[in-house]
Amino acid sequence: MVADVHPIWLAQSKLRRRRYDECIQLCTDALQRNPVDQVAWYLKCRAITLKSWIDDTEIEEEGVADLLMDEHNVAQVARPGTSLARPMTGAAASGQSPVVRPMTGSGRPLTGFVRPGTSAARPGTGSTKPGTALAAALKAARPGTGSSSSSRPLTTSGRFVRLGTASLAAAGHGGPFIAAERLDLRKYAARPHLARVLCDYILYVDHNMQKDHNMQKVLELAGHATAEAGFADWWWKERLGKAYYQLGLLRDAEKQLASAAKNQDMLVLTHQLAKISTRLDQPLAALSLFSEAAGRHPGDIGLLLGQARLQEGLGNRQAALALYHQVLALDASNVEAIACLAADHFYSDQPELALRYYRRLLQMGVVSAETWANLGLCCFYAGQYDFTFSCFERALALAGDAALPDIWYNIGQVAIGIGDLSWAQQCFRLAAALDPGHAEALNNLGVLQLKRRQPQQAASCFRAGMKAADHVFELHYNAALLAHRQGDLQEAVSQVKEALALYPEHTDSLELKKLLKAQLNAL
Amino acid sequence: MSLFSSREWWSTRLGTAEEFDQGSIAIANIDNDTNGNAKIITGSLQGVLRVHLPHQRGYHVEDMLLETELERSILQLAAGNFLGSSSICLAVLHPRKLAVYALQAVGSSYLQHSKIYEHHLEHTAANMATGPFGGIAGVEHIVVQSYDGQLTFFEQEAMAFSRFLPSFLLPGPLAYAAASDSFITSTAGLELVAYKYSNLAAASGSKEQQQQQQQQQAGGPPAGAVSGKRIQADWTVVLGEAALDIRTGRITANTRADAPADILVLAEHTFFVLNLRGQLLLQRRLDYHPACCWPFPAGPDSSSSSSATANPNQQQQQRPPENLLVATHTKALMVYRGQELAWAARLEMLPVAVRVAALEGMQGMIVALDDTGKLAVLYLGSEPPKQSVSFAESKQLDYAAMEAERKALLTQIKAAGGAGWDPAAAAPAAAAGKGAAAAAKDLVLRAQVPSRLDDADRIVREGGEGPPGSNADGVAGFGAAGGAAAAGVKQLTVTLLLSNTTKSSMKVVACYRSADKQLQCSQLALQLPMILFCQVIPPVKSAEYKVTVATNRDAAQLVALFGDMLVQAHPAHAEALSRSQAANVMSFHFGGGQEVTILVSKNAGRYRLQADSFAAMWLVLQELSRRLAGHFAAAEAKPAAAQQQQQPPPFSITFDESLPLQDVFELVDRHFALRAALAAANEALEQREVQFRSVQKRLLVRYKDRNAAPLNQLDVLMEETYDQILDLATQMEQLQAELLAAGQALGAGVQLLLLLTRFRFKLAAEEFELLRCALSPVVLEGPEVSWEETTEAAMTHLLRSALARSAKDAAAAVPPLAPAADTARLKKHISLVLERLSKGMRLVAGSSSNNGGSAAAVAAH
DSSP, rough: OOOOOOOHHHHHHHHHTTOOHHHHHHHHHHHHHHOOOOOHHHHHHHHHHHHTTOOOSSSOOOOHHHHHHOOOOOOOSHHHHHHSSSSTTTTTTTOOTTSSSOTTSSSSSSOOOOOOSSSSSSOOTSSOOHHHHHHHHHHEEEEOOOOSSSOOSSSTTHHHHHHHHHHHHOSSSSSOEEEEEEGGHHHTTTTTHHHHHHHHIIIIIIOOSOOOHHHHHHHHHHHHHHHHTTTOOOHHHHHHHHHHHTTTTTHHHHHHHHHHHHHHHHHHHHHHHHHHHHHTTTTHHHHHHHHHHEEEEEEOHHHHHHHHHHHHHTHHHHHHHHHHHHHHHTTTOOOOHHHHHHHHHHHHTTTTHHHHHHHHHHTTTOOOOHHHHHHHHHHHHHHOHHHHHHHHHHHHHHHTTTTTHHHHHHHHHHHHHHOOHHHHHHHHHHHOOOOOOOOHHHHHHHHHHHTTTTTHHHHHHHHHHHOSSSSSHHHHHHHHHHHHTTHHHHHHHHHOOOOOOOOHHHHHHHHHHHHHHHHHHHH | SSSSSSSEEEEOOSSSSOOTTSSSSEEEOOOOOTTOHHHHHHHHTTTTEEEEOSSSSSSSSSGGGEEEEEESSSOOOEHHHHOSSOOOEEEEETTTTEEEEEEEEEEEEEEEEEEEEEEHHHHHEEEEEEEEGEEEOOOOEEEEEESSSEEEETTTEEEEEEEESSSSSSOOEEEEEETTTTHHHHHHHEEEEEEEHHHHHHHHHHHHHHHHHHHHHSSSOSSSOOOSSSOOEEEEESSSEEEEEEEEEEEEEESTTOOOOEEEEESEEEEEETTTSSOEEEEEEEESSSSEEEEOOOOSSSOOOOOHHHHTOOOOOOOOOOOEEEETTTEEEEETTEEEEEEEEEEOOOOOEEEEEETTTTTEEEEEEESSSSEEEEEOSOOOOOSSSOOOSSOOOOOHHHHHHHHHHHHHHHHTOOOOOGGGGGHHHHHHHHHHHHHHHSSSOOOESSOOOOOOOOOOESSSSTTOOOOOOOOOGOSSSSTTOOOOOOOEOOOOOOOOOSSEEEEEEEEEEEETSOOEEEEEEEEEEEEGGEEEOOOOOOOEEEEEESSSOOOOOOOHHHHHHTSSSSSHHHHHHHSTTEEEEEEETTTTTTTTEEEEEEETTEEEESSTTTHHHHHHHHHHHHHHHHHHHHHHHHHHHHHHHOOOOOOOEEOOOOOOOOHHHHHHHHHHHHHHHHHHHHHHHHHHHHHHHHHHHHHHHHHHHSSOOOOOTHHHHHHHHHHHHHHHHHHHHHHHHHHHHHHHHHHHHHHHHHHHHHHHTOHHHHHHHHHHHHSSSSOOOSOOOOOOHHHHHHHHHHHHHHOOOOOHHHHHHOOOOOOOOOSHHHHHHHHHHHHHHTTTSSSHHHHHHHHHHHHHHHOOO
């Protein structure tokens, strides 16, 4: 058909059109005819790499192994407002109180947009209860628990490995395309145009060897190539940084990236550097990196979003909001900004505004169970009762296993709102049955049991909730209240202390504590 | 993700199974029409050249002006002034040929193409760029990049010169920036390189041929110029990503109006803008995969319409910054104004090339071409996409029906046990009703014991939802479970084989899943019929052991008491017994061979049990006491109700002789001795095994050895040991069986002792239970600790707690549970417990203090 078109031309064209499999096929044929065809080798290498490319500037979830072997011991108890592990502690923290806005598992305020790493707790070095960190990490990692709160990849950058293996199976017919351990990397480093694609290939694709070994290969290649380029090539330094990061040598990575940034001011480098700072739990450093870069690149959305995420994580609500508004001014269809603004409006008691944002999301084509559930809640709180249930119906129809518990939990909230406690209980039960670790549902279920005068069941609900998650202060407060009512002052005191540890300004807990103190003194 | 979707104004499909790429489209007034209408020119890889001119909305046949086959693949099209005569003509790049065509209108609806000139290419071509190279005016030249890195320049009909690019591997996109008169391309090393035209042209003119020759002989790409003036890159920037497309245009807003054009590079994940000196002005990381881009003049000022779009860098005076159109692989069309995303629209296709052109007098139409040959003219409508959200409830809601459905569902939920909190149900009556409903759901277990034994011992269990009180009598207990709830009754027949006869009662536990998948469990205690254990035989005289109990009533008739036993008895004897209603003697024969006889003394209401085995008596005694109690209770219930007689003292059985402790102790000793024997046998077996294994090891070593030593009678030893092991094992099996029997006898003996204790000391039911727990009739064999040890511990506990005489007793330390050396302590403790019981101490605190109280009262008198 395309008789006289050069196969390499066609392969290049296919590569440009992202038809990787056809491109790989063409190159394989060419390589069969001429095994030392550099061009075909180059194109095939690129195609395989692009197939399994992932954007690694986003902060990824840390594997359990990473957490266990983490030896970057930064301050155990960070100063207020300087750590993502201790959010809402800064003087500038203007976040909403946890009574109004629920918390994620890590104790950060719930954000409107789920990214890797936002949902799961980062039981890092600065966690308040050092003993529980490991347990929490392992709890999240246990496969098959049906826990909707993301399960952690077991190994370091487990996602990397999984992606790699999938594409390799498709690409290689019996054996990988390039056996990096057999190559003379020094020779390749001297050939700049082959070296770069080879480096990317090892970095993104070649995961069949052990990962550390793999990264060492990258380091070797990049080290030779940097020397070859006279230590002036930012790209090789960035690759060095990336490899160091993967190996967990964060400080070395930082050094390389900073040096690369001196060579050429690239956005990628800023993102990578900020990622390292975040990983080291130095959000303020990451913030300043972002804001400096934003000064040099005015109007860059990625930098603004990076700042906004960090501010939100630190609990600086106003700052995050302003940044999200800036993002929207630049890119009116940025889903993340819209979702975060909507969530904020919802939690600051403006369901009508949140409703508009969510409707916009829906019109933009973000049709998901979560959107519908949020719409339903907004409708309910905005008084548009006639839409509420059709929204929830759609949400239920769209929802997968991960979203269902939360949707039932929200329906239960609505049921409480309209006073149908029996229905509410059924909803919470469903939520708890679908996700046995749904602490909020268990808490509400416990409160309802309490209303039915079944303190035993209520107590067991609270206990189950506390076992499932340790970030919900309501559970502790309710358990304390129950214990107090039953006369178990000891238990009440310990629970109220737990609640206050999670949320030091909770008025009811403080009052209960005062009351308990008075009673104990009277004794 | 975008709020709007693009609207299609005109579209057509080009050929079938043809392929198109980035360079396969050009838009220009190619036939030099006087009204300046731009035409869409497309060329496929299959070599078909087409020209379209959309006239109105929707495709019409007359929109196609030309369709011709050029026999060679068309890699790229370019329209421009390639003749110098101010008329636009078309350059077509084939793999090995560059041709320039002029297109003329024939009539109103056809075009005709005529080849003006063509160049054969020595090397396979990759792509080309056009422009006024060297700053000449009025004409455009063409440069073709080949697969081995040769740039060949053509000035109209003449080939000007060709140069090899240094360090070349693969051709990247090629663009010409007029303002700096340089060529920009991306290399295989993911860099962006600019070459000045002047530098290229001046590079070693004479030696170049030579160099070229050399390289052709070598057959490899050139590694830079060998000598003379080298081709040198104007600047190099490492992008780190491969460029998809390179364009020139003015994107940055804050530059001066007369600033030269920027270089726009669409890379795989980032969009870069560089100035002509190779400095990065702007980077934008893309969160999608871009497909192609096209800069176009924005704003109302677009008087320079068609030619500007064909070659946007030609006129740059006083134009506002251009917008950039990017099509993505997520089927979206983005319009960027500087850093800002001005518009985003959904797209129906996945284009490989987009252009913006004025068509049919309409400015800013977007022309998109995808790689399967769909050509579309689009505009950015402001209408939101069709699948919008509507909540319209079309049908009228039937609230009554909904309410009825809800009620039905609620009852279902309630019935399934998942009833939530219903305020109405909080009322006690409703709660009681609910409780009843819950109770009705439980499984009803009924055990029916056949009045006549089948060939195998069988107990029938029925499961079902029958009401608890229904009396089902069926043949051998297999009847229906009761009339009321016959529906859904399922009968389950379970055969139970009994091995341990130390208990006359058993427990049936049923675990089942209810309809709502919850595991439930129900149990039933069951009195086993006496008939299971023994038979009535003609009276025998074997009186090795005797027990006499007395009652406070007249003697009952044995035949009446044990009527059910007669059924199974030998017919002749049964007849004899039933004839003589007043028989005062009855013998039972147990399955194990023991015989027990009951003798009744008619006047005194005394019963004597005699047997050849001590242990066998307990069952008969228990049955007797149970039956007597039942008999008198039934006999007295009627007259008591009818005649209001004075109540006689309640029926009781007494035992006045001394407790047969010695007999029990014999059983204990026998059990203990057997245990000891078993332990000894076990130890012996262990030793033999060790011996056996070491002999084996030695043998193995010898066999493995190359120069084996003589066996030295090891084989004899091994055989001997083996025989011993077998003997010991058989012996152990025997011992185990005997131990089991002894354990059962012990259990039975303890039962008897317990019963007699109860009769003798008139223990209340509660007390009896306590004693029963302490002096357990259940003999559980353990490897180290068995009945003796646990019972001794229990006795010690009793002596320390309930039966303690002084505080000293209570303070005695409890030794840990350990294997006992002998049974002396146990015997002592048992007798001590019974002695204290005989002295009036009681196990239950309440009753003893009661006694004490009355005693005190007596003393006060």
